[in-house]
Amino acid sequence: MTTRVNFQLELEALDEALEEMADMVENNIEKSLASFEKRNVELAREIVQGDRAVDDMQRSIEARCLSLMLHQQPVVARDLRMVSSALKIVTDLERIGDHAQDIAELVLRISDANVMENVGHIVEMASKAKLMMKNGIRAYTTRNTELAYQVIDADDEVDDLFNEVKEEISKLLQEKREPVDDCVDILMIAKYLERIADHAVNICEWTEFNETGTVQNIRLL
């Protein structure tokens, strides 16, 4: 087997590892948001106690990328783009996984079961952020730059929804209709959702880079 064939096999294995990690993270965030939307304390507890699988996966993929760079010496720009975008994307995936835990921790603290009915935009925000993350990951794994651009465009909607949520919470606080702690916790959950959307955008920017060598029309390689 030539070195080149060997390298291609290792790139495919790297891609599979990344998909596996993405599945894990997607699953965690799905569960975390379900625990939030359905106020399912059991589910939230499961996520908070969650194992270090995502972190371990991150380190293992990083080590794999670095080893490929050192020992296989990518000589084609396309190969290096794939390895370096993988090295970047694992950070975003790991952060999304962290936010799944952050949200679950807050779900466990929220005392008033009705607070969400008064913060109507957060459910829409959660569903948009989740879709951005799913599509961002799909755009990367299927090398679909069109989808990547759609995800990047959707970020403004999530930002707008975050502002709506902030206003709803300010109103609730002014009217003293909900416990203050719950309002603050919901606001934090909204902030995590906004961050998840940001990480989806990052993943899409590296998808663009992987295919074109450019990010936001700036040539990197």
Added chain:
Amino acid sequence: MTTRVNFQLELEALDEALEEMADMVENNIEKSLASFEKRNVELAREIVQGDRAVDDMQRSIEARCLSLMLHQQPVVARDLRMVSSALKIVTDLERIGDHAQDIAELVLRISDANVMENVGHIVEMASKAKLMMKNGIRAYTTRNTELAYQVIDADDEVDDLFNEVKEEISKLLQEKREPVDDCVDILMIAKYLERIADHAVNICEWTEFNETGTVQNIRLL
């Protein structure tokens, strides 16, 4: 001049570019926090209107790292560690720069000049987060892993201060002593400070990697 010498020169130039970007970001965050602590609207406006210099610097360093990987083919693990840690750290620096802008935007919105006196812990939080960032950058540029570990350890203090701030704000909201919007904005500023501290920790983890090839005792290269 041998290729090896040439490569060393390029690594040094990369290091200088990274220091330049770090200086820019450090300066922005200093100004942003000064605008917050002294409620200096002029300064805040300057940061919000700030140019794209940090973003451009990020892309230029990334391009430089990728070009080094492709054309110079680092064959020594140490060289690859330097290039790959630079590739990782620029993301954290750029995010810290973003948060400087985020904070300045909120400073412009806060209407009540006295709100900070009632959220005593935020000044301490800001000063600790700023120190973590400065020391994190210094640890990286001076290859000081001892300092890096100190920064990583300090993160718990910032997290504790964030909880104190949340409690202070919940109390203010309950007592209706400050405008709700201001309280929500201060909470967001605290969240950005907590994120800045997290990015400082990331920078320190890549400092550890750069020197030792390990992150959190896990060997990556």
